[in-house]
Amino acid sequence: MNSVPAFDWEHFQGRYELHAHSTASDGRLSPGDLVKAAAAAELKLLALTDHDTIGGIAEAREAAQAHEMTLLPGVELSTSWNQHSTHLLGYFPPEWKLNAPAALDFAQWLEHTRDLRRQRNRLIGEKMRAQGIPINVEELAEERRKHGGQLLGRPHLAHWLVSHGHAISISDAFARFLTPGTPTYVRLEGVPTGDAIARIHQAGGLASLAHPSRLQFEWRSNLPELAAAGLDGLEVFYPQHDARLVQELGELARLHHLLPTGGSDFHGRAEDKLGAIPLAPELLRAWPKHWRSSPEPMGSGRAKLKH
Numbered sequence: 001m002n003s004v005p006a007f008d009w010e011h012f013q014g015r016y017e018l019h020a021h022s023t024a025s026d027g028r029l030s031p032g033d034l035v036k037a038a039a040a041a042e043l044k045l046l047a048l049t050d051h052d053t054i055g056g057i058a059e060a061r062e063a064a065q066a067h068e069m070t071l072l073p074g075v076e077l078s079t080s081w082n083q084h085s086t087h088l089l090g091y092f093p094p095e096w097k098l099n100a101p102a103a104l105d106f107a108q109w110l111e112h113t114r115d116l117r118r119q120r121n122r123l124i125g126e127k128m129r130a131q132g133i134p135i136n137v138e139e140l141a142e143e144r145r146k147h148g149g150q151l152l153g154r155p156h157l158a159h160w161l162v163s164h165g166h167a168i169s170i171s172d173a174f175a176r177f178l179t180p181g182t183p184t185y186v187r188l189e190g191v192p193t194g195d196a197i198a199r200i201h202q203a204g205g206l207a208s209l210a211h212p213s214r215l216q217f218e219w220r221s222n223l224p225e226l227a228a229a230g231l232d233g234l235e236v237f238y239p240q241h242d243a244r245l246v247q248e249l250g251e252l253a254r255l256h257h258l259l260p261t262g263g264s265d266f267h268g269r270a271e272d273k274l275g276a277i278p279l280a281p282e283l284l285r286a287w288p289k290h291w292r293s294s295p296e297p298m299g300s301g302r303a304k305l306k307h
Helices: 031-040 057-066 101-130 137-146 154-163 170-178 193-202 220-228 243-255 287-292
Strands: 015-020 043-048 070-081 084-091 206-209 233-237 259-262
Touching (some): 015 031, 015 070, 015 084, 015 259, 031 043, 043 057, 070 101, 084 193, 137 154, 154 170, 193 206, 206 259, 206 287, 243 259
Parallel strands (some): 015 043, 043 070, 233 259
Antiparallel strands (some): 070 084, 084 206
């Protein structure tokens, strides 16, 4: 469904969520059920930001219209900046047409990003089998596809390890098998961050650096380079960001002319709360003028796609 009513950004006062995942990637709720949960939480705007896929947006958009809610199409991309894992949030206008050439090109490019995940999963499977764990990641991926999931990630592997008695909990599975330093860990070789920023711009979106507190490298010194590469925003507000970090990130966003973004990173876990990380209305209202100027980035530089 591609016909979407115009959204009144200037006068919007409702509650919203700007970082949420569905079963299309590694969330626990289907896109439609995620929208229902958002409606139950009295949200009026929901961004679906599944990992490396926009496959859940059509279902979520249809459900959102039924609940008189606005669906903000989004994505979370796994990228690599100077050989460090870096996640980007891509946000597109509510009226973004899934059948438009730019969106179709973007969806086709996302298939390449998922191929990188598939390669990683195969390597993890090989390492686990070498450790005597008879996992078949191809079968797991096929089972995911049957249920609408377009991505097999580490959380799904962790669930398999628990259900087959190789770990006592999800956290145990990650600690023993799926984090750096463990014998079966494989780093995800994501697409170059600059390329991902450019692709988001070409598709008509804004690119924001996701959950900087979780980055495993000194990203602050790299922020000028990321801004020069065309980064538009910085996820200032996040569940693990305390008041001091929020203040620091806000100052960095102002320094580098980046749009402050924020969200709960909802996956459907017991501790997740939709709409728990609100932005000041004036921050949200700044978005439309930058979409209209796409592919010009908000940051201090212009993204350049590598060929």
